[in-house]
Amino acid sequence: MATPLGLSSLFSSRIHTTTPSLFPIHRKEFNRRRIILVTAGGGGKPTILVAEKLGQAGIDLLKKHANVDCSYDLSVEELCTKISLCDALIVRSGTKVGRDVFESSRGRLKVVGRAGVGIDNVDLAAATEYGCLVVNAPTANTVAAAEHGIALLTAMARNVAQADASIKAGKWMRSKYVGVSLVGKTLAVLGFGKVGSEVARRARGLGMHVITHDPYAPADRARAIGVELVSFEVAISTADFISLHLPLTAATSKMLNDETFARMKRGVRIVNVARGGVIDEDALLRALDSGIVAQAALDVFTVEPPVKDNKLVLHESVTATPHLGASTMEAQEGVAVEIAEAVVGALRGELAATAVNAPMVPPEVLRELKPYVVLAEKLGRLAVQLVTGGSGVDAVKVTYASSRSPDDLDTRLLRAMVIKGLIEPISSVFINLVNSDYVAKQRGVKISEERMVLDGSPEDPIEYITVTIANVESRFASALSESGEIKVEGRVKQGVPSLTKVGLFGVDVSLEGSVILCRQVDQPGMIGKVGGILGDENVNVSFMSVGRIAPGKQAVMAIGVDEQPSKETLKKIGDISAIEEFVFLKL
Ligand SMILES: NC(=O)c1ccc[n+]([C@@H]2O[C@H](COP(=O)([O-])OP(=O)(O)OC[C@H]3O[C@@H](n4cnc5c(N)ncnc54)[C@H](O)[C@@H]3O)[C@@H](O)[C@H]2O)c1
Numbered sequence: 001m002a003t004p005l006g007l008s009s010l011f012s013s014r015i016h017t018t019t020p021s022l023f024p025i026h027r028k029e030f031n032r033r034r035i036i037l038v039t040a041g042g043g044g045k046p047t048i049l050v051a052e053k054l055g056q057a058g059i060d061l062l063k064k065h066a067n068v069d070c071s072y073d074l075s076v077e078e079l080c081t082k083i084s085l086c087d088a089l090i091v092r093s094g095t096k097v098g099r100d101v102f103e104s105s106r107g108r109l110k111v112v113g114r115a116g117v118g119i120d121n122v123d124l125a126a127a128t129e130y131g132c133l134v135v136n137a138p139t140a141n142t143v144a145a146a147e148h149g150i151a152l153l154t155a156m157a158r159n160v161a162q163a164d165a166s167i168k169a170g171k172w173m174r175s176k177y178v179g180v181s182l183v184g185k186t187l188a189v190l191g192f193g194k195v196g197s198e199v200a201r202r203a204r205g206l207g208m209h210v211i212t213h214d215p216y217a218p219a220d221r222a223r224a225i226g227v228e229l230v231s232f233e234v235a236i237s238t239a240d241f242i243s244l245h246l247p248l249t250a251a252t253s254k255m256l257n258d259e260t261f262a263r264m265k266r267g268v269r270i271v272n273v274a275r276g277g278v279i280d281e282d283a284l285l286r287a288l289d290s291g292i293v294a295q296a297a298l299d300v301f302t303v304e305p306p307v308k309d310n311k312l313v314l315h316e317s318v319t320a321t322p323h324l325g326a327s328t329m330e331a332q333e334g335v336a337v338e339i340a341e342a343v344v345g346a347l348r349g350e351l352a353a354t355a356v357n358a359p360m361v362p363p364e365v366l367r368e369l370k371p372y373v374v375l376a377e378k379l380g381r382l383a384v385q386l387v388t389g390g391s392g393v394d395a396v397k398v399t400y401a402s403s404r405s406p407d408d409l410d411t412r413l414l415r416a417m418v419i420k421g422l423i424e425p426i427s428s429v430f431i432n433l434v435n436s437d438y439v440a441k442q443r444g445v446k447i448s449e450e451r452m453v454l455d456g457s458p459e460d461p462i463e464y465i466t467v468t469i470a471n472v473e474s475r476f477a478s479a480l481s482e483s484g485e486i487k488v489e490g491r492v493k494q495g496v497p498s499l500t501k502v503g504l505f506g507v508d509v510s511l512e513g514s515v516i517l518c519r520q521v522d523q524p525g526m527i528g529k530v531g532g533i534l535g536d537e538n539v540n541v542s543f544m545s546v547g548r549i550a551p552g553k554q555a556v557m558a559i560g561v562d563e564q565p566s567k568e569t570l571k572k573i574g575d576i577s578a579i580e581e582f583v584f585l586k587l
């Protein structure tokens with residue numbers, strides 16, 4: 001597939017045929033399993049496993065770009081076996097994508113697409129560790145979920161499901177199924193995001209008084225639809241109806257429990273189209289039996305499908321549906337296209353707008369930063385090679401000098417690339433935008449960033465980038481700054497990333513091929529001598545520049561070479577009497 005911005009390395013993996021070393025557990029897994037060397041599938045197309053039913057429009061779109069394997073109802077073992085042959089996986093909420101799936105993929109799995117909103121069935125920490133991007137389809141099923149919430153709210157209030165079952169059983173029980181009215185009642189919407197706000201809007205249309213609790217929701221959005229933002233306490237203690245629209249997180253897990261039910265109005269009614277785990281289901285059962293909760297309408301359960309004799313599902317006061325919130329024809333087609341576009345884009349190396357475990361960088365920012373992305377990686381690569389073996393890199397500072405205001409420069413991508421440059425040459429771990437911070441932290445490398453605000457026109461996003469490594473010894477002492485840190489500086493010159501400073505010495509080498517740095521006593525004829533040795537060995541010199549402290553004193557010569565010189569050639573350069581130290585750096 002094409003890589004329009006040439007940034008596919010951000011999401012590519014180079015461990016198809018090698019063993020990653022970052023996590024010992026990988027090795028264990030490899031030793032136990034037969035290693036199958038995998039490729040991206042026939043005709044160079046990637047392979048996408050669709051593990052749950054997806055709308056046809058999405059499948060058609062995927063098939064234009066990839067080999068598509070639609071295999072549903074796979075066991076964990078089957079999924080783990082198949083995944084090593086797949087570049088992407090698409091699931092809904094019914095497939096658990098745990099650590100074992102990422103381990104089994106052996107680095108081939110680059111993208112997991114969740115055709116829907118909730119990503120609680122995907123082990124995000126494991127995905128990030130393995131450099132696998134997770135994308136979701138957060139918008140296409142919002143209305144469907146909100147409509148289902150309203151359907152459950154009204155059906156529950158009027159006992160529609162119970163009355164339907166009763167009449168089908170041949171009964172005619174008009175007095176048993178007297179309901180309650182919605183108009184004028186208080187509905188507390190917990191979680192005022194996409195679905196919550198659509199539910200609130202519709203409930204307002206039904207004449208309800210709607211309050212909401214969401215610590216992260218903007219007050220003006222609530223005001224715009226006539227909803228009052230309140231504390232959790234006010235929400236749960238004043239509501240006649242409570243509708244849940246929260247993600248399942250550590251903070252929201254079992255948010256409704258014995259203690260919170262006890263603080264609710266007696267006879268409260270609960271709707272849950274979010275996630276089963278937000279309610280302590282045993283506590284809900286107790287609250288229903290004690291009359292604190294008059295009724296509940298549940299589309300989601302802690303374990304799906306629930307066990308056959310699940311007491312909540314069978315409870316007379318519970319209306320239950322089998323996770324149907326997103327299941328409209330329209331939503332499923334929409335979600336399928338949304339996720340197919342996200343997965344195909346991510347496989348092409350584009351940054352997905354719906355990335356869940358990576359920073360989202362808009363395409364226009366990406367386009368502008370492209371040469372700086374390359375510069376950042378090369379500076380990282382260069383700096384780490386200047387460290388004396390065994391020194392142990394633990395503190396790296398990246399300085400961005402720019403005349404743009406700090407808010408106007410997104411450096412996450414650049415930081416990721418510096419980390420990639422720093423760590424890849426000294427390990428077999430592949431680094432991308434997804435796992436860069438994680439890998440740095442794992443290795444105990446603290447990355448700090450600094451902005452230097454320059455005067456002048458902010459036309460170019462960055463004037464120069466400096467990478468500084470502290471607390472290390474250098475195998476090229478001239479690379480040390482006044483304060484004893486390894487310091488390299490680079491700029492983008494006419495679109496080409498260039499090395500412009502090493503330690504205290506100004507140089508000018510385009511960062512292509514490899515570089516030889518020599519410190520010498522500044523004297524005539526040095527360029528000719530070194531150039532001659534390289535020429536004799538057929539090593540093509542692409543650039544040479546000399547940075548002096550003062551004429552006749554010390555100078556650093558930077559030589560760009562296309563090929564790697566042999567050890568003998570490097571020795572001959574080192575033997576030139578005026579050369580005090582030199583180093584060969586691969587870019
Ligand atoms: N039943 C279904 O088929 C179905 C369909 C779509 C979405 N969902 C679920 O509905 C939920 C909401 O989806 P969405 O698209 O609106 O997500 P969203 O991210 O747009 O909204 C979630 C909101 O919850 C808020 N929130 C997070 N933690 C909170 C807390 N501790 N207290 C209060 N508010 C908190 C967030 O600020 C956010 O505004 C998710 O769990 C999603 O998985 C279910």
Ligand SMILES: O=C(O)[C@H](O)COP(=O)(O)O
Pocket residue numbers: 092093094115116117118119141323325326327
């Ligand atoms: O989080 C979601 O998007 C909904 O729960 C829908 O899940 P589904 O794709 O399994 O229907």
